Amino acid sequence: MTRLGVGFIGSGFNARFHMQGWVGVRDADILGVWSPDDQGVKSAAAYCRSLKVGECKPYGSIAQMVADPSIDALWLCGPNHARIENVEEIVDTIKRGKGELKGIACEKPLARNVAEAKRVKQLVDSVGLKTGYLENQLFAPHVEAGKKLIWARGAATTGRPYLARAAEEHSGPHMPWFWMGQLQGGGVLNDMMCHSALVVRHLLTRPGEPLSSVKPVHVTGRIASLKWTRPAYVKKLQKMMGAQVDYSKAPSEDFASLTIEFETADGHTVIGEASTSWSFVGAGLRLSAELLGPEYSMKWNSLDSGLQLFFSREVTGRAGEDLVEKQNAEQGVMPVVPQEHAAYGYTDEDRHFVNVFLGREQPLLTFDDGLEVVKMLMTAYQSAESGKTLVFPPKGLDTFKPKVARGTWKP
Numbered sequence: 001m002t003r004l005g006v007g008f009i010g011s012g013f014n015a016r017f018h019m020q021g022w023v024g025v026r027d028a029d030i031l032g033v034w035s036p037d038d039q040g041v042k043s044a045a046a047y048c049r050s051l052k053v054g055e056c057k058p059y060g061s062i063a064q065m066v067a068d069p070s071i072d073a074l075w076l077c078g079p080n081h082a083r084i085e086n087v088e089e090i091v092d093t094i095k096r097g098k099g100e101l102k103g104i105a106c107e108k109p110l111a112r113n114v115a116e117a118k119r120v121k122q123l124v125d126s127v128g129l130k131t132g133y134l135e136n137q138l139f140a141p142h143v144e145a146g147k148k149l150i151w152a153r154g155a156a157t158t159g160r161p162y163l164a165r166a167a168e169e170h171s172g173p174h175m176p177w178f179w180m181g182q183l184q185g186g187g188v189l190n191d192m193m194c195h196s197a198l199v200v201r202h203l204l205t206r207p208g209e210p211l212s213s214v215k216p217v218h219v220t221g222r223i224a225s226l227k228w229t230r231p232a233y234v235k236k237l238q239k240m241m242g243a244q245v246d247y248s249k250a251p252s253e254d255f256a257s258l259t260i261e262f263e264t265a266d267g268h269t270v271i272g273e274a275s276t277s278w279s280f281v282g283a284g285l286r287l288s289a290e291l292l293g294p295e296y297s298m299k300w301n302s303l304d305s306g307l308q309l310f311f312s313r314e315v316t317g318r319a320g321e322d323l324v325e326k327q328n329a330e331q332g333v334m335p336v337v338p339q340e341h342a343a344y345g346y347t348d349e350d351r352h353f354v355n356v357f358l359g360r361e362q363p364l365l366t367f368d369d370g371l372e373v374v375k376m377l378m379t380a381y382q383s384a385e386s387g388k389t390l391v392f393p394p395k396g397l398d399t400f401k402p403k404v405a406r407g408t409w410k411p
């Protein structure tokens with residue numbers, strides 16, 4: 001097999017990022033898309049065709065995409081609360097002998113809690129599908145280059161790194177379901193710590209070795225509502241997202257921090273520190289990472305993009321996200337992140353998983369890694385709720401559901 005036909009589940013914000021990134025992917029075409037939003041599906045299919053990333057057409061269901069022999073793999077980019085039903089439909093179609101796939105790639109988080117993530121994994125394992133866990137930040141060119149050089153030069157001559165830091169911060173998600181703990185599975189910890197928690201572990205892992213060589217042993221999590229439960233912002237949020245998002249009754253955390261103590265296969269204790277926020281008001285989305293060792297350090301900040309524009313107060317126009325994702329201003333000195341799909345890692349991520357499903361590369365991340373991330377996040381919630389540092393994995397992890405996800409959290 002030399003070319004992969006790909007179908008997308010979900011036609012929203014994230015699916016479109018992958019579609020943009022696909023311009024740098026060879027040997028694979030986006031041929032189909034399905035979501036319950038008919039208009040969204042049509043426009044996403046047209047968008048793919050306009051990008052020349054495949055003769056993409058709308059499908060009437062997931063089952064129809066699986067049944068089409070031209071579709072070899074699915075990219076799962078629906079909302080978190082639809083993960084299980086989406087995977088059930090894929091697996092059911094295969095089990096009924098109505099279609100075949102080479103693989104399935106799933107966006108973060110693999111699921112909303114450990115029980116759901118195990119169910120997703122068990123479903124795909126039951127039909128023997130290859131899996132890919134989509135964590136774009138591990139493929140971000142700055143992270144890739146930084147990790148490679150730090151390990152090749154600094155660590156090789158002076159010893160392994162001992163501290164990694166990562167953060168993802170912006171002013172809040174674009175759709176109501178992200179804000180609703182019961183749908184999304186939590187707040188910013190569930191939504192964005194999945195990136196940062198894995199980035200720190202990845203940076204601390206020797207290139208070529210598995211993530212399991214850097215084993216989490218202690219986890220300390222903290223969550224807080226710093227901004228969006230202030231009365232003025234409760235009202236503002238409801239105005240932006242609709243009546244169902246009521247942070248006076250069912251808030252989610254808008255800030256989370258996490259410290260993970262790891263034991264390494266070569267006998268060291270190393271630390272990962274991660275922090276995520278929906279209450280950061282800067283130019284736009286800010287991704288950052290650091291890696292420190294005995295004689296070296298690395299620092300990445302996506303807003304130090306190398307391109308800045310200045311617009312005087314005479315320059316007016318509509319609000320947009322044409323400079324940077326989650327942009328907060330259109331005047332003054334503004335950073336621009338050109339080709340965000342490449343900068344955030346989508347292009348290299350998608351190229352990798354296409355090669356995996358074509359049988360040319362071993363997967364860097366599978367659903368096993370997605371499950372491990374969910375375990376880490378749930379431990380962080382458990383720690384935040386108890387106010388204690390926990391030994392990983394803690395008791396009761398498999399059935400744990402955060403208070404935020406149950407709608408009972410009182411910040």
Ligand SMILES: NC(=O)c1ccc[n+]([C@@H]2O[C@H](COP(=O)([O-])OP(=O)(O)OC[C@H]3O[C@@H](n4cnc5c(N)ncnc54)[C@H](O)[C@@H]3O)[C@@H](O)[C@H]2O)c1
Pocket residue numbers: 009010011012013014015034035036037040077078079080082086107108109134135136175
């Ligand atoms: N890697 C990243 O940085 C990143 C960024 C954003 C989102 N995500 C993840 O991608 C996924 C999608 O997020 P998004 O930002 O595109 O959200 P979105 O709300 O913009 O889009 C969701 C899409 O799913 C569709 N949908 C609704 N119900 C569905 C169902 N039952 N089955 C399948 N599809 C359904 C919607 O019609 C829409 O097309 C989420 O899991 C999210 O966590 C990842």
